[in-house]
Amino acid sequence: MIFKNNPTRREWLGATLAVAAASALPLNAWAQRKYPQQPVKLIVPFAAAGAIDNITRTVAQQMSRELQQSVVVENRAGAAGNIGAAAVARAQPDGYTLLVGTSATHGANPSLFNKPGYDAFNDFEPIAYFGSVPNVLVVHPQKGPRNVAELVARAKAEPGKLTYASAGLGTSLHLAGVMFERASGVQLTHVPYKGGAPASVDLMGGVVDMMFDTVAVSLPLVQSGKTRALAVASAERHPSLPEVPTFAELGFKGVEAGTWAGLFAPKGTPADVVAELRRASDAALADNGVRTSLRGMGVQTVSRSGPAFREFVQEEIRKNAQLVKAAKISPE
Known part of the structure; x- marks a missing residue:
């Protein structure tokens, strides 16, 4: 800061404040940086x-x-x-x-x-x-029904006889079964397991009649012929299972899980x-x-x-x- 002649006290004070403000700019700019400033x-x-x-x-x-x-x-x-x-x-x-x-x-x-x-x-x-990742209804490839209509007919003929496995009480696999029961008017028997893996093993062994499982888990089993997919519980067909209809297509509204x-x-x-x-x-x-x-x-x-x-x-x-x-x- 350059002054003409001798600076007054007011001029000195103003110059000091100006320098202080200028030196504070980088700190203020850092503090006001947009989110995020850390991981x-x-x-x-x-x-x-x-x-x-x-x-x-x-x-x-x-x-x-x-x-x-x-x-x-x-x-x-x-x-x-x-x-x-x-x-x-x-x-x-x-x-x-x-x-x-x-x-x-x-x-x-x-x-x-x-x-x-x-x-x-x-x-x-x-x-x-x-x-x-939507759920898909799968059955045993030989013992299970060929389609949902056949499954519903069997279930209505013998209420409570057909069983469906899940990964546990209250899981999405269990509640998908509840959705299906309500939409189709059938009565099934729920068999909860401690996880989806043992449930899948028993389905493939013919111990239970059906189960809902995620497409991600079921896909390799369906592709290898170890299970058969009957319907997908989503609003649209799944790109990995394009030939498998949705429940809505089959007339069962609200089965999306x-x-x-x-x-x-x-x-x-x-x-x-x-x-x-x-x-x-x-x-x-x-x-x-x-x-x-x-x-x-x-x-x-x-x-x-x-x-x-x-x-x-x-x-x-x-x-x-x-x-x-x-x-x-x-x-x-």
């Missing part, structure tokens, strides 16, 4: 290497490019997803700890557990829907952060490489972000509450 953590409330984990890691890799920041996936399994969901519900709402919610945490669990540790609808801000996943932030996350997360998620899901990878996992993607995703979650909670009640499952 973003996605909590997957299930074990690694499962369907939800694989979907998440595929999307997260592309999201990190969109956000120009690391997106880290952390598995926090337990209590059918409730442990991870509750942890995120209590996390600081700053956009750095997010939840990959699912058909369990934001569908069935609110009705299956008296105290899941979180409010699925009110404790989260829905960001974006990743996609779903599967495993879905989506991104959630803790309630109270700033609107600009939510908007940036939605932008990054939507861009990642629109990437051709991501879409190809998800299709390879049997995932069907639907554009569902923001308010549309919130409405979807609300309907999932309502629908599952009805199914749990119809199945006479007492909350834990």
